[in-house]
Amino acid sequence: xxxxxxxxxxxxxxxxxxxxxxxxxxxxxxxxxxxxxxxxxxxxxxxxxxxxxxxxxxxxxxxxxxxxxxxxxxxxxxxxxxxxxxxxxxxxxxxxxxxxxxxxxxxxxxxxxxxxxxxxxxxxxxxxxxxxxxxxxxxxxxxxxxxxxxxxxxxxxxxxxxxxxxxxxxxxxxxxxxxxxxxxxxxxxxxxxxxxxxxxxxxxxxxxxxxxxxxxxxxxxxxxxxxxxxxxxxxxxxxxxxxxxxxxxxxxxxxxxxxxxxxxxxxxxxxxxxxxxxxxxxxxxxxxxxxxxxxxxxxxxxxxxxxxxxxxxxxxxxxxxxxxxxxxxxxxxxxxxxxxxxxxxxxxxxxxxxxxxxxxxxxxxxxxxxxxxxxxxxxxxxxxxxxxxxxx
Numbered sequence: 001x002x003x004x005x006x007x008x009x010x011x012x013x014x015x016x017x018x019x020x021x022x023x024x025x026x027x028x029x030x031x032x033x034x035x036x037x038x039x040x041x042x043x044x045x046x047x048x049x050x051x052x053x054x055x056x057x058x059x060x061x062x063x064x065x066x067x068x069x070x071x072x073x074x075x076x077x078x079x080x081x082x083x084x085x086x087x088x089x090x091x092x093x094x095x096x097x098x099x100x101x102x103x104x105x106x107x108x109x110x111x112x113x114x115x116x117x118x119x120x121x122x123x124x125x126x127x128x129x130x131x132x133x134x135x136x137x138x139x140x141x142x143x144x145x146x147x148x149x150x151x152x153x154x155x156x157x158x159x160x161x162x163x164x165x166x167x168x169x170x171x172x173x174x175x176x177x178x179x180x181x182x183x184x185x186x187x188x189x190x191x192x193x194x195x196x197x198x199x200x201x202x203x204x205x206x207x208x209x210x211x212x213x214x215x216x217x218x219x220x221x222x223x224x225x226x227x228x229x230x231x232x233x234x235x236x237x238x239x240x241x242x243x244x245x246x247x248x249x250x251x252x253x254x255x256x257x258x259x260x261x262x263x264x265x266x267x268x269x270x271x272x273x274x275x276x277x278x279x280x281x282x283x284x285x286x287x288x289x290x291x292x293x294x295x296x297x298x299x300x301x302x303x304x305x306x307x308x309x310x311x312x313x314x315x316x317x318x319x320x321x322x323x324x325x326x327x328x329x330x331x332x333x334x335x336x337x338x339x340x341x342x343x344x345x346x347x348x349x350x351x352x353x354x355x356x357x358x359x360x361x362x363x364x365x366x367x368x369x370x371x372x373x374x375x376x377x378x379x380x381x382x383x384x385x386x387x388x389x390x391x392x
Contacts, residue, residue, distance in 0.1 A: 057385070088196060152174060196235070304316060
């Protein structure tokens with residue numbers, strides 16, 4: 001699945017969010033995120049009543065893998081910080097263990113996100129696999145029981161870019177989805193409001209072939225924790241439309257079809273021989289087809305505004321308008337603060353790991369009319385939204 005007027009005020013808020021005073025920022029952030037009736041900027045997500053998704057600010061700020069700009073991704077520490085900062089929704093990616101438990105990892109290859117390589121008892125688990133057409137060598141969740149995975153600790157996935165995050169290597173376990181649901185319940189009771197989650201099924205066709213179907217386990221847990229209804233504070237997402245179609249038969253929670261770059265094809269389409277690409281799916285007829293079983297789309301930001309040959313932002317497409325016309329909301333991904341991830345016209349200086357003009361980029365994306373955005377830096381996204389709402 002990326003600034004700045006009033007620099008003094010923003011610097012103060014940023015320091016509060018990232019230091020020991022993170023909760024000081026959360027008070028202001030959660031006031032926005034709570035989305036009480038009549039509050040400025042609070043509306044139903046999407047152009048219409050998109051599957052009963054009420055109360056979220058527009059554009060909603062989605063904590064991408066938690067607060068992965070500041071903590072190792074998909075850890076309870078990352079999720080907690082994103083929530084404390086005031087993110088409206090917190091994202092989890094789900095993959096299965098050998099014994100059928102769902103855990104939160106961006107990929108089933110855990111080589112870069114855990115300390116598995118430091119465990120000699122698992123040296124013989126290193127292997128080479130082909131996942132969705134890509135050959136990978138490493139350690140994979142489906143080769144471990146949950147008890148074995150729980151002996152590992154999470155670490156920063158891109159330490160060269162986010163060296164400060166490595167301070168937290170080894171602090172947290174790999175969380176199960178059920179542990180996250182329990183965390184959301186506790187936080188909801190403490191805050192007096194529902195905690196929204198954005199849950200993705202990863203490589204569902206691949207895992208179903210291994211006898212580890214994701215959708216049934218997701219639905220089982222959502223039902224156990226009362227998150228299976230049309231008005232639940234819960235989004236379900238997948239890059240494979242068939243996974244969303246399967247989930248729609250099991251639960252009624254709002255669902256989102258994720259869309260990669262325009263030339264790509266969903267993997268379930270590849271497996272089924274369906275020739276359609278993302279470019280086809282974002283045409284009016286493709287969006288109408290998606291609207292038959294989903295309430296939203298989550299396109300790569302390049303689908304909303306393509307980049308030019310020199311890496312700058314080009315002319316916005318009609319995807320936002322066309323999706324809204326089909327009754328779909330849009331949660332594109334992913335905004336990050338670092339120069340290396342930003343469009344070329346918003347990079348500052350020559351250090352690829354330094355922060356660029358993320359506020360400027362956010363403004364351009366918000367101006368397109370998107371209903372939410374995934375960001376590794378929820379605090380930056382919230383300040384950018386405040387600027388946007390102040391001017392609209």
